[in-house]
Amino acid sequence: MTRRLEELCRTCREEASVDGVGLAVLSSEGVPETTFVSDARSRLIEDLQFTLGEGPCVDAVRSGSPVLLDDLRAVSDATRRWPAFAQEAEASGVRAVFAFPVQVGAIALGTLDLYRSEPGILDADQLAASLRTVDRIAAVLLEMGEAGGDAVTEPSYRMVVHQAAGMVMVQMGTNIASALARLRATAFSEGVLVHVLAADVVAGRRRFSKEEL
Structure with missing residues (x-):
């Protein structure tokens, strides 16, 4: 389909x-x-x-x-x-x-x-x-x-963003909506796509802190 x-x-x-x-x-x-x-x-x-x-x-x-x-x-x-x-x-x-x-x-x-x-x-x-x-x-x-199937299989880079948002939520001590908003804002300010930044977070190359709130 x-x-x-x-x-x-x-x-x-x-x-x-x-x-x-x-x-x-x-x-x-x-x-x-x-x-x-x-x-x-x-x-x-x-x-x-x-x-x-x-x-x-x-x-x-x-x-x-x-x-x-x-x-x-x-x-x-x-x-x-x-x-x-x-x-x-x-x-x-x-x-x-x-x-x-x-x-x-x-x-x-x-x-x-x-x-x-x-x-x-x-x-x-x-x-x-x-x-x-x-x-x-x-x-x-x-x-x-x-038919009991999923309408769409979520692309892997979307899954990385959601995983990174969960990590940022813990690092910043905030909620998932705020963590995703921070990822998006940071990606835009740095001129990169959000899934690129998210990959760095998941790999441990980038961290966020409570002081950034």
């Missing part, structure tokens, strides 16, 4: 006339976990949102509504909410982002994220194609759940 998800994403990329596609499925903790990316830039944008804990994917999951940004350079309520993501995404060559929540009723399953290197809206046909893909992805994920 994973192949079916990949095929749906690739078809949507063509029908919506976008440069990149990313699909994230919610983990049991409600964290978006990247399941498919069409290219290296899409991987970077998906990882950036995970590192920062902000961006269109995050907002789409929280609101249950599509987040459609046809120009990242245009100041909006969305770009004000996540200035770091907007700046980094534009620097990577992304100018437009469209995030669609994948859900069934009130049950959130994940997000479908589309990217363009040039600004511009999704026209009516492209929007309709994207929404059809979202519905089809939701149906596949439900099938996977009914």
Whole structure:
């Protein structure tokens, strides 16, 4: 069924006339976990949102509504909410982002994220194609759940982040949410992806202390 998800994403990329596609499925903790990316830039944008804990994917999951940004350079309520993501995404060559929540009723399953290197809206046909893909992805994920399997196998680098967050929690004497926030903030300030910093923590090459609170 994973192949079916990949095929749906690739078809949507063509029908919506976008440069990149990313699909994230919610983990049991409600964290978006990247399941498919069409290219290296899409991987970077998906990882950036995970590192920062902000961006269109995050907002789409929280609101249950599509987040459609046809120009990242245009100041909006969305770009004000996540200035770091907007700046980094534009620097990577992304100018437009469209995030669609994948859900069934009130049950959130994940997000479908589309990217363009040039600004511009999704026209009516492209929007309709994207929404059809979202519905089809939701149906596949439900099938996977009914079959008793996991919708997605969590990538190893995500597991490293969760393991590192647990270690930082102990080192700093704080809770898991604060530890993860500290990892993300440190990674961003040092210009590295959060899973790279997490690997250093797990390997013992990096430690955090209570004095850093």
